[in-house]
Amino acid sequence: MDFSVLTEHAGEIGSGFLMTLWTWIGGVALALAAGLVIAVIQLSAGPWIRGALRCYIEVIRATPFLVQLFLLYYGGPSFGLSLSPMAAGLIGLGLYGSVYFAEIFRTGFTSIPQGQIEAAQMLGLTSRQIVCRVQIPQMLVLILPALVNFTTILGKETPVLSIITVPELTFVLTGVGAETFAYVETLLALCVGYFILAELCSRLGQWLERRASLYLTQGVRTPRTLKPQETAA
Amino acid sequence: MSVLPLTKNGHEVMLEARGMSKRFGEHTVLRDISLSIQRSEVVCLIGPSGSGKSTLLRSLAFLEAYDDGEVFVEGELLGYDRAQGGRRVISRPARLREVRRNMGMVFQQFNLWPHMSVAENVMEALIRGRRLSRAKARKLALETLEKVGLVDKADAWPNRLSGGQQQRVAIARSLAMSPAIMLFDEPTSALDPELVGEVLQVMKHLAEEGMTMVVVTHEMGFAAQVADRVVFLDGGQIVEQGAPAKLFREPSSPRLAQFLKNYLERNSLFDDRPAANGTCL
Ligand SMILES: Nc1ncnc2c1ncn2[C@@H]1O[C@H](COP(=O)(O)OP(=O)(O)O)[C@@H](O)[C@H]1O
Numbered sequence A: 001m002d003f004s005v006l007t008e009h010a011g012e013i014g015s016g017f018l019m020t021l022w023t024w025i026g027g028v029a030l031a032l033a034a035g036l037v038i039a040v041i042q043l044s045a046g047p048w049i050r051g052a053l054r055c056y057i058e059v060i061r062a063t064p065f066l067v068q069l070f071l072l073y074y075g076g077p078s079f080g081l082s083l084s085p086m087a088a089g090l091i092g093l094g095l096y097g098s099v100y101f102a103e104i105f106r107t108g109f110t111s112i113p114q115g116q117i118e119a120a121q122m123l124g125l126t127s128r129q130i131v132c133r134v135q136i137p138q139m140l141v142l143i144l145p146a147l148v149n150f151t152t153i154l155g156k157e158t159p160v161l162s163i164i165t166v167p168e169l170t171f172v173l174t175g176v177g178a179e180t181f182a183y184v185e186t187l188l189a190l191c192v193g194y195f196i197l198a199e200l201c202s203r204l205g206q207w208l209e210r211r212a213s214l215y216l217t218q219g220v221r222t223p224r225t226l227k228p229q230e231t232a233a
Numbered sequence B: 001m002s003v004l005p006l007t008k009n010g011h012e013v014m015l016e017a018r019g020m021s022k023r024f025g026e027h028t029v030l031r032d033i034s035l036s037i038q039r040s041e042v043v044c045l046i047g048p049s050g051s052g053k054s055t056l057l058r059s060l061a062f063l064e065a066y067d068d069g070e071v072f073v074e075g076e077l078l079g080y081d082r083a084q085g086g087r088r089v090i091s092r093p094a095r096l097r098e099v100r101r102n103m104g105m106v107f108q109q110f111n112l113w114p115h116m117s118v119a120e121n122v123m124e125a126l127i128r129g130r131r132l133s134r135a136k137a138r139k140l141a142l143e144t145l146e147k148v149g150l151v152d153k154a155d156a157w158p159n160r161l162s163g164g165q166q167q168r169v170a171i172a173r174s175l176a177m178s179p180a181i182m183l184f185d186e187p188t189s190a191l192d193p194e195l196v197g198e199v200l201q202v203m204k205h206l207a208e209e210g211m212t213m214v215v216v217t218h219e220m221g222f223a224a225q226v227a228d229r230v231v232f233l234d235g236g237q238i239v240e241q242g243a244p245a246k247l248f249r250e251p252s253s254p255r256l257a258q259f260l261k262n263y264l265e266r267n268s269l270f271d272d273r274p275a276a277n278g279t280c281l
């Protein structure tokens, strides 16, 4: 085997790696935001909207990401939606991931006792304040492992973007492989690249989980309030 | 309080239900409830388990949407807006918050927020709802905690406190919003017996200060001492109501008589009467 092809194409491979990282982060951010919105709407909306969202979730879950991406990128123009490969890739990842994140958030929301929410309502907090101040801070600790887990899974879906010519790691390395016939070397390099990304993600997740559980078990955090003597002054 | 004439207008009547009903599916839980609570009145709701006490209290706060009838809070219709053509629609959240702005509620399970310290629990609504600065909210929180005897626990976490202390924090959290009416749903039922007293003591103080209170309770001693009026609920209906002395000494309905007899039997240390069926162990 001859790994010199990799060093010869180091520049391209590096930018492919960064592109993968970027699409991953962008896709996860979109999916998290959309997922949270879906979960919140599911909690509060009427039966019609809830039903529509349920359908959306089922359709996305029941179809392969590759097919969704094709439909978005190649089918989009027939619906007046022409997207660049990058935009289609990000939106595709966002849509695909949103339903899984929505389910995770929904589990989180239902884990907070209804009584805490009623207490907040009786104190005049708005539903938005209740979500942001009462529900999310508590449920985050519970759902973080699931969020990190699906973030890793979504990262492993990013190679699909190569099929619509997004110049990410898989696109670059398979290109190099085809050009130089160094198939094995480039595929091994791919494995290493995704391993590094997954490892980064899991480290970050572990760190966050530690922080979050300390936050709830109240080891690190003293309440962010003034000391009694400060207010007495 | 009960000597005042019952004025239906002005601000004497703080909370009123008129012909209110509530169903869960096919099951009618409250039937035609009419109840009027005046300023500074303390009303205790008693009745067997499942008689609809919680549902009534929750309907008075619109935590349950009642079906028929009306609930008025200081003269304002709670939970519904009159729409065109006499129909009514559920109020928008902002309107609901407005109508119940002077209402506080204390729950059996305390319902403190475990991720906030005691002081933060009390400060939260002051900061978000009343728009006080952190420093002002903190000051008011400490003053209110002082009232329930827990100012030294301000920076503790709720789950490090005893049940009685948690419930007092919950009362302080409600009280800090300076409500005009406080609703209590079995505030001492989740407590170990030796912790019941401290919570009842706080509630007694509130009553003495003239707070309007509706209390669902199994503490007949509290009802006898503190209530201006006791309302006996059974099968989703108000069966009997009146001053505690009268109601407890000479109940006029057999259902209340039975309820009180059961209560006394459960709560007497030594049964000085022979068992009804004559058997002894
Ligand atoms: N959310 C609900 N859904 C269906 N039935 C309910 C609900 N809440 C209460 N009930 C029923 O209403 C009746 C009265 O309950 P509740 O008001 O809790 O009684 P109490 O507080 O006097 O014990 C009971 O038969 C109970 O099963």
Ligand SMILES: [Mg+2]
Binding pocket: B053, B054, B055, B186
């Ligand atoms: Mg009850």
